[in-house]
Amino acid sequence: MKIPSEMSERIKELAEAISEAERVRVITHIDADGLSSAGIICSILHKEEKQFSVKAIKQLDKDNISELFSNMRSDLLILTDLGSGQADKLPKNKGVCIIDHHQPVSSEILQLNPHFFGIDGSREVSSSGLCYLVAREMGYRDLSPLAIVGAVGDNQDSRGELLGLNKEILKEAEKEGLVIVEKDIRIFGRQTRPLFKALEYTTNPYLPGISGSERGAIEFLEEIGVPLKRGDKWVRLVDLTEEEKKKVLTGLVMRIVKTGGSVESAKVLVGEVYTFPAEKGMLRDAKEYSTLLNACGRRGFPGVGIAVAMGDRNENLRKAESILDEYRREVSEAIELLQKEGLKEKGILKYFLAGDRIRDTVIGTVTSMLMGRREEVLVGMANSENGKVKVSARTTRELTNKGVNLGIALRRAAESVGGDGGGHSVAAGAKIPRGREMDLIEFLEKEIERQVNEIDG
Structure with a gap:
């Protein structure tokens, strides 16, 4: 390595x-x-x-x-x-x-x-x-499978594969027989769930009219002519022919683009998928495993997730699966709420103020899912404890290539209003005092403009 x-x-x-x-x-x-x-x-x-x-x-x-x-x-x-x-x-x-x-x-x-x-x-x-x-x-x-789970959970496979040291770790795990690497449509539950349920549970990217809607997922498959069952068995993604997979993929891309999403955001649907042969059920797939752990943490049960990561396949795994069902419902409801209300705009920024209507621990997930155009910054805020507001910000590689660094920008913006922040160039978070939300937006917009102008100059 x-x-x-x-x-x-x-x-x-x-x-x-x-x-x-x-x-x-x-x-x-x-x-x-x-x-x-x-x-x-x-x-x-x-x-x-x-x-x-x-x-x-x-x-x-x-x-x-x-x-x-x-x-x-x-x-x-x-x-x-x-x-x-x-x-x-x-x-x-x-x-x-x-x-x-x-x-x-x-x-x-x-x-x-x-x-x-x-x-x-x-x-x-x-x-x-x-x-x-x-x-x-x-x-x-x-322990290399957990490194793959964590990388996928942090969307470091967003270009369809793992890169850099992640790739080195992946190759080592593959050589040891701990992971199988394939290329496929990357939806939640591709091996374990009926296809219509897998589509319903997929939230990254968000599938308009399908994510969070069993009826919407069924109608989509009927519309594109892909069967729900073969005999008395529900069809899973892994059961589809190559022709049927093409129909599903084309239909999903068209659905995303027609409802305002970008082709770029739809590209995340295809790429490498990682299977752990020693595991059973949803833990066989890295994407499902990472979503399970994320749900435990975001819903307030991190100890359950850590126990699963350490190998508990009994009581804590059953608890985690129940927590995941609740998490999926919560995220889908949050997305529906914001799609109805729309996003506010200020220059290059888009933002939303969720207040108490969305849990602060899922605001990052929701913000990531709502990313749309190729060159924008999206900021989501939700009330947290002790009079604080949780801030999550996301942007695209196109903007970071132009000089935008959200980790630095949000840290400076948060500190300017008495808070703390930081993160990556493409994704960052902060906590600020309640009541200073618009002050942060004002500062952040100017800071991002300064970063871009600095490079252009």
Whole structure:
């Protein structure tokens, strides 16, 4: 595996720190990549017979840093999938380390972050991929499937395949027989669900009139002439002939474009799919597995997701499947609400203020799904706890190629109104005081214009 030499040294430092510690605390993010990261690290700690605890949080900010770091009783505190953007605000404690792929700030804290080594953390490796590299250094190569799950959960396969270090990890897992790589239509439940249910459950991309609607999915298949059943068995995507798959794909692309979506957004429908042969049911497919973990975190049950990631295939898996059903309904209802109300515009920005009508933990998912045109920035906001507002922002590679960096722009905008923020060039998040939403929009619009003009100039 091709890893920069300085990065290899950092990986060894992390592996040694884990080996030497007796009591370890893990703090991670609530999304699929965060829970996959925790699953990897906690699996290492379990195998190494360490005492450990784990906590998943929505965001690391100035409001919870002191609480999380007070009365540390562990030898080592590991932050996964968060921390790099706030590293300069953290206590300078030798027992703290960060494994994160978001845009970092420099600090004295030990960090494993790809950006320090010239690797793009928004597309080439996720936090779970970095955690796997530490596990690999310690001899635990069987944990590579979780790195793939985390990368897919962070949409790092959005171009139809995994790239960079993700691709290296994928090749290694494929060689070990831990994953099968194929090309197919990428919809939820392609192996496990009747086709009409798979279409109903697909939310990325959002399928107008189909996502969240069983009747809409059935009518779509009837319209394009693809059977619901063969004999007494429901037809799944994997049961279709190549001709039938072409009908489904053409019909979906036409549906997306006719209702205002872009051809670019429809391209995510086709690409590599990743199957884990050792798993059963929905955990066989990386996309389904990542959605399951994401649902657990977003619905407030991250511990269930981490237990599944660590190998629980009994009670916690059953709980996770039930949580996923509730999550899908919640996301579909949120999308329908915003499609009825429409988005507001300010220059290059589009935005929506959901208030209390959409849960703050799903606002990022909803914002990603609503991305439309090739060159726009979309900002979603929802009320959070303690008088705060959760902000999620998304843009396209076309705009980042013109100089837009959402992670930097949103961090500056959030700080200008008394909040915290950061992330990637194409996707970022923040928390700001309630009542400052429009002030943030004003600042963010000017900051993005400044970034574009800086490149043009």
